[in-house]
Amino acid sequence: EVGGNKGYDIAGFFYIPIARDRPLVTPQAWATVARSYLQGYLAGGGDPGDIKGALRAEYLNPFLIAIPLGALNPIREVRREMNRALQLNPASPVVRVRFAVIGLMPHGRIEEAIRELEGALELDPRSGFARLWLAVMLWLGRQYDRGIEQAQLEIDADPTYYMGHFVIGLCFREKGMFDEAVAAHRRAIEFSGGAPMMLGWLGLALAERGNTAGARAILDRLHLIAPKAYVPPISFAWIHLGLGETDSFFTWMDRAIDARDHMLTPIKSYPFLDPIRPDPRYLGLLRRMNLKP
DSSP states (O other): OOHHHHHHHHHHHOOOOOSSSOOOHHHHHHHHHHHHHHHHHHTTTTTTTHHHHHHHHTOOOTTOOOOTSSSSSSSHHHHHHHHHHHHTTTTOOHHHHHHIIIIIITTTTTHHHHHHHHHOOOOOOTTTTHHHHHHHHHHTTOOOOHHHHHHHHHHHTTTTOOHHHHHHHHHHHHOOOOOHHHHHHHHHHHHSSSOOOHHHHHHHHHHHHHHHHHHHHHHHHHHTTTSSSOOOOHHHHHHHHHHHOOOHHHHHHHHHTTTTGGGGTTTTOGGGGGTTSSHHHHHHHHTTTTTOO
């Protein structure tokens, strides 16, 4: 049986964003997904060797487990396990995707990650998982038009695929096309069933567009949801950042680290964080996450 935080982490590895259902909010639900994907993968003839190393690397991911400074070096462990996974099957698209997401993205090695994902798509051109991550990586790499193009391919296959709309919203916002960004984020919220994570990104887009009242309405909505369902701390952080409330932003970022919020993983590459990178508190976040500046 897989349960608790470990179940959440393992499920995070297997929960492919192609899933169209309402996002899961409890470790037990994630654990059920983890078991289902494990059983389905193995029942379909999957080789455990293809995923064992990558799975262990995911569980050791320092951005999901806030290991105190001075403890076991998780970066070294992640690197070792990912290298082992690549040795077991360097042609596995699953391993190449996870290497891009776990081994490269957290360290800001976005161009390398893009190449890995392009390689994974060459091996499995129909992989929505790889294509979605390629779109995300192109956004992080500030190749916004290419990111929109890849995300649109996912939407063409399924117009209700909320993650595709989400990434398109991210790219439009960075391009300064706020009306288009807000519309895309609203579609992502609709098709995700009102996922709190999606609400946070909409709040950021509204705040950056100058719609302070709209952003604060989203913030109030998240506070109302929080007593009844899990709201990622980073959803609050993004809105406070967009509103120019830097102190509150850093308070919620610290809470996000405490909660092992997976949206922290690309912290070194988020384009919209450029203005706060000189702040000593940003460097403090990196230290807490065992990341080099």
